[in-house]
Amino acid sequence: MRLLHTSDWHLGRAFHRVSMLDAQAAFVDHLEATVRAHAVDAVLVAGDVYDRAVPSLAAVELFDDALHRLAALGVPTVMISGNHDSARRLGVGAGLLGRAGIHLRTSPGGCATPVVLSDAHGRVAFYGLPYLEPSLVKDEFAVDRPSHEAVLGAAMKRVRADLAQRPPGTRSVVLAHAFVTGGQASDSERDITVGGVAAVPAGIFDGVDYVALGHLHGSQTLSERVRYAGSPLAYSFSEATHRKSMWLVDLAADGAIHAERIESPVPRPLARIRGHLDDLLADPALARHEPAWVEATLTDPVRPADPMARLTERFPGTLSLLFEPERPPGERDVSYARRLAGRDDQQIAEDFVAHVRGVGPDAEERIVLRDAFDSVRAHDAVREVVR
Template identity: 50%
Template sequence: MLLLHTSDWHVGRTFHGRSLLADQEAVLLRLAEMVRERQVDLVLVAGDLYDRAVPSPEAVQVVTRGLEAIRGAGATVVVTSGNHDSAARLGAFTSFLAAGGLHLRTSLTRVAEPVLIEDDHGPVAVYPLPYLEPEIARQAWNLTGPPSHQAAMDHAMAQVRADLAGRSGVRSVVLAHAFVTGATAGGSERSIAVGGVESVGADVFDGIDFVALGHLHGAQAVRETVRYSGSPLAYSFGESHQRKSVSLVELSADGRVTVEIAPLPVPRALAVVRGSLEEILSGHEELREHYLSVELTDKVRPLEPMRKLQQVFPHTLTIAWDPVEVAVPRAHRAPSAGALSGDDALIEQFLAECRGDRASAAERALIGGALAAQRRGEMTG
C-alpha cells in the first residue's frame, strides 16, 4: 500500500500581510497530481488544515477544492485535527464524508476506532489521533495527576494498542499532531507548551508500523518509521532554507516501510539578503520575484528604504537596519564637550539614535532656531 503523508497546510495564513491562498491551492493541487501519477492509495493529513479555528470562507473553499481533487485522483483520505483547527468544526459531517472516502477524525472518543483500509495483503488499521489538548484530555478520560501532553498521548496509545490486540495480522498506522522528543521546530509553529513541557517521547509509538506526525514545519525523521512531513509551504523566513516535501511511504505486506521524500513546488521562494541599500538595489537580479527579508548595513539609516526596495523587488516584506559600523554609539551617553545643551542635546541625541549619525551644522542651526521660536512663543503667550 502506498501512503502519502502531509500535514500543516495552515490554509488562510498570511505572510507578513500577503495572502497565501493562491500559493496554498497550487500546492494542494500538486498533491492531487502526485496521487494520480504515483497511484497513491491513502493520503494522511496529520492536522492543521487551517491556520485558525474559524477560517475565512475563502480558506474553506481552498481546502474543499484541495480535498476534492485529492479524492478525485483516486486516494482515500484520512484527516485529523491540529492545534490550529477547531475540532468541532472540522469534524462536522464526519459520517457522511466517510461514505465518500474522506475520513475526518477529530474526537477524543474515537481514538481507538481505526479507519480500515484493504489492499491485496489484507487490512491496514489507521488510527487518527486529534491534537490532544492536555486539560481537555484529562477531563474527558478522567486522568489523574496534572495535565500533560505525555499523559494524554500515553492514554490515547494505550487505547490504540488495546484495539490492535484484538486484530490479528493487521498492519498499523497512527496519525498524531504533537511535538515528539528529538525533533526540531522550524520557527513558525505555535507553541503547545503546558507547564513548560510540550513534547512527548517517541517510545509511546513503539510497535506501530508507521507514525505520520504533524505540528512541526520541517520535514524530519524522529525514527525511520516516526516522521514529520513538514508544512507544504515555508511560513517564516527562518524556513527559507528548507526544501518542502511530502513523504511517500510504501507499506509492505509484513508492515515494513520504505520512505521516499517527494519535493513540492515552490510558488514563490523566500530569501534573506544583507548589505547596504545601494548594494542590494544594484544586484541580486535573481531575487526579484522572491519574498524578501532585507537587513540593511548602511552606516546611516536610509530614507524610505521600503519604497525604494519595492520598486526593484516588489515582494520585499521586512526590513531591519543593522549597521556594520555606527558613527555614533547607540547607547545613551552624556553630551560631549561642545555639544548642544538642554533640549537641543536631547534632539541631537535622538537623531543620532535613529539614523546613526550626528546632526549637521545646518540641522543644528534649524533645531536651535525652532526651539528659540518655541520659547519666544511661550514668553509672549
C-alpha cells in the same frame, strides 16, 4: 500499501499580507496529480488543515473542493485536526464524509477507533490523534498532570490496547499533531508550550509501524518510522531553506517502511539578504534574488533614507525590512539599565533616537523633544494641583 503523508496546509493563511490562496489551490492540484501518478492507496493529512479556527469563506471553499476531488479519486483519506483548527468545526459531518472515504478524526475520544483499510497483505489500522490540548483533555485521559507527554502517552496507551486485540499481522499507522523531540521548529508554528515544555519524546509512539506527524513546517525524518511531512508552502522567511514536499510511504507486508519525498510546487522562491543598502543594490551576485520574495536586513550604521522604496526598485518582491545597524565593538554588551543609569528623560529619549536611527537627534529635534517633556511635566503638575 502506499501512503501519501502531508500536513499543515494552513488554508487561508497569507505570507506577509500576500494571499496564498492561489498557491494553495495549486498545491491541491499537485496533491490530486500525485495520488493519480503514484497509485496512492491512502492520503494522510496530519492536522492544521486551516490556519484559523474560524476560516475565511475562500479557505472553506478551497477545502470543500479538495474533499470533493479526493473523494472522486476513490482513494481513502484520513485527516486529523491541528492546533490551528477548530476540531468541532472541522469535524462537522464526519460520519457522512466517512461514507465517501474521507475519514475525519477530530475528537480525543476517538483516538483508539481506527480507520481500517486492507490491501493484498492484510489489514492496516489508521489511528488519528488530533491535537490534544493538555488542559482541555486531561479529564478525558485521566492524567494527573496536564502535559503534552501525559495526554499523548495516555492516547497511545489506548491505541496499543486496541491494536493488541486485532488479528495478528495487522499493521498500524498513527497520525499525530505534536512537537516531538528532535524536530526543528521555524518561526511559523504557533507556540504550544505548556508549563515550559512543548516537546514529547519520539519513543511515545513505539509499537506502531509508521507515525505521520504534523505541526512543524519542515519535512523531517526523526526515525525511519517517525516523520514530519512539513507544510506544502513556506509561511515565514525562516523557511527559506526548506524543501517543501510530501512523503510517499510504502508500507510492506511485514511493516517495513520505504519513503521518498515528492517535491511540492514553489510559487515564488524566498531570499534573505543582509548588508549595507548600497551594497545590496549594487551586488551582481544578488541578481538571482530579484524575482524572489525578499527579507532584507540592513546593517548601515545610520538608517538610510527611503530604504524600502529603493530596495523594491531592484527587488520588487521585498516583503520584510529589518534594521540591525553595526555598532562599535562592545556596545551591545552594555545592558539597557547601565545605558540609562544617571540619565534624565531628555537624554534617554535622545539615546533611543540614536539607537533606532543610528544617529542622534539634531538641534531642532532636541528642541521638539524638550518641549514635549516640558508639556508633559506641566500637565502632570496641573493634575497634582487639581487632586
